[in-house]
Amino acid sequence: MNTISNKTYSATPTTVEKKWVIIDAEDQPLGRLGTKAATILRGKNKPEFTPHQDIGDNVIVINAEKVKLTGKKMTQKTYFRHTGYPGGEIFTSAADMLEKDPTSLVTLAIRGMLPKNKLGRKILGNLRVFAGAVHPHTAQQPEKIDI
Numbered sequence: 001m002n003t004i005s006n007k008t009y010s011a012t013p014t015t016v017e018k019k020w021v022i023i024d025a026e027d028q029p030l031g032r033l034g035t036k037a038a039t040i041l042r043g044k045n046k047p048e049f050t051p052h053q054d055i056g057d058n059v060i061v062i063n064a065e066k067v068k069l070t071g072k073k074m075t076q077k078t079y080f081r082h083t084g085y086p087g088g089e090i091f092t093s094a095a096d097m098l099e100k101d102p103t104s105l106v107t108l109a110i111r112g113m114l115p116k117n118k119l120g121r122k123i124l125g126n127l128r129v130f131a132g133a134v135h136p137h138t139a140q141q142p143e144k145i146d147i
Helices: 030-042 094-100 102-111 118-124
Strands: 020-024 058-062 078-082 089-093 127-129 143-145
Touching (some): 020 030, 030 102, 030 118, 078 094, 094 102, 102 118, 102 127
Parallel strands (some): 020 058
């Protein structure tokens, strides 16, 4: 008799242990940082990955103000938003965004790599981005990850 089960394992948030991970963004390219963080947030680095569940780890990104953009992206890359009023288009360069709020630049890069649905918005809640090296999550004992 065959003892191997033919059932597919489906992880649930109650059965998966969520860790805390810290990523240092200093001198890291924004895209590479974003893909690594999005993979960990989504849980794709775990063998029990389940596409419709939030089983990823909590990610802390520090030194967001020291993130690197390659080529001429710092001046040529623009971010678009709309006020909701006619003619309310606002374009902001990456350099202006990094100067005004460096955490938003990193958050936008990671958010763009997550699913565009309820699950993606829920997963984004597991991300914490800080401009400097100090963060208030030392009690969670985060594990440092090298990119």
